Amino acid sequence: MTTLLTAQDISVSLSRTAPPVLAELTLEVAQGETLAVLGASGTGKTTLARTLAGLRHPDTGRVTFRGVDVRHLGARTHRALRCDLQMIFQDPYSSLDPRQTIGQALAEPLLARIQDSASRTLRIESILHALALPADTQARRPHEFSGGQRQRIAIARALVGEPALVIADEAVSALDASVQARVLNILLEQQRRTGLALVFISHDMAVVRHMAHRVIVLDKGHIVEDGPTEKVFTAPQAVATRRLLQAAA
Numbered sequence: 519m520t521t522l523l524t525a526q527d528i529s530v531s532l533s534r535t536a537p538p539v540l541a542e543l544t545l546e547v548a549q550g551e552t553l554a555v556l557g558a559s560g561t562g563k564t565t566l567a568r569t570l571a572g573l574r575h576p577d578t579g580r581v582t583f584r585g586v587d588v589r590h591l592g593a594r595t596h597r598a599l600r601c602d603l604q605m606i607f608q609d610p611y612s613s614l615d616p617r618q619t620i621g622q623a624l625a626e627p628l629l630a631r632i633q634d635s636a637s638r639t640l641r642i643e644s645i646l647h648a649l650a651l652p653a654d655t656q657a658r659r660p661h662e663f664s665g666g667q668r669q670r671i672a673i674a675r676a677l678v679g680e681p682a683l684v685i686a687d688e689a690v691s692a693l694d695a696s697v698q699a700r701v702l703n704i705l706l707e708q709q710r711r712t713g714l715a716l717v718f719i720s721h722d723m724a725v726v727r728h729m730a731h732r733v734i735v736l737d738k739g740h741i742v743e744d745g746p747t748e749k750v751f752t753a754p755q756a757v758a759t760r761r762l763l764q765a766a767a
């Protein structure tokens with residue numbers, strides 16, 4: 519399977535006195551794969567997600583997406599590549615520009631791949647419909663929506679361009695059960711159709727078990743468990759994994 523994302527020996531410290539949040543951590547994500555990241559609160563899952571997406575630079579080590587250092591994805595020459603790596607945050611405020619209409623925000627990831635504006639609008643309509651958002655969503659701005667609707671808009675923005683990789687950090691946790699199921703089905707459908715890869719961070723063990731092919735568990739800056747989902751759930755090796763499973767039981 520083609521490797522899409524590689525993190526090699528990445529370390530991240532957030533304070534000079536505390537031990538590093540991530541300590542020389544190495545991982546790979548392949549095309550079509552869902553990798554879940556588990557760990558108790560404060561073990562660095564969000565820090566890892568941001569570092570993988572190129573939003574935080576590691577103190578040591580390197581993250582590459584399709585062989586390109588993620589620090590360089592902001593460059594004009596890598597625009598198409600940038601669109602292929604999307605992140606969905608826990609807090610949708612940070613990913614939506616209050617000045618843009620939703621139509622403008624959702625057109626952005628499509629500009630490099632769909633030239634015709636009518637075709638872009640059709641694609642945007644289709645993802646908004648799939649996420650059960652109102653028909654007039656495109657003309658409106660983020661502040662006109664509820665928190666849950668904004669989260670769905672952020673999800674639509676991440677998925678509209680059919681990216682190769684989505685890093686989802688508690689992306690569906692705040693949504694009610696039926697909307698959550700709808701979003702998870704869209705992710706699975708896109709994975710089947712386009713080979714979408716996912717880095718999936720969630721506290722919800724049932725959702726992780728349903729979605730992930732492989733699970734890693736973080737503890738004290740290290741990956742203490744790494745294996746196929748069913749194996750991790752039925753025969754966990756690390757103490758940290760057993761604790762998480764017990765807490766969820």
Ligand SMILES: Nc1ncnc2c1ncn2[C@@H]1O[C@H](COP(=O)(O)OP(=O)(O)OP(=O)(O)O)[C@@H](O)[C@H]1O
Nearest residue numbers: 532533539557558559560561562563564565566721
């Ligand atoms: N800006 C910051 N400055 C200093 N320390 C920070 C900062 N942001 C986070 N931390 C600390 O870094 C550690 C990792 O935080 P992170 O948010 O990555 O963990 P997490 O596993 O995502 O947690 P949660 O499951 O609670 O969301 C925590 O101990 C946190 O207190």
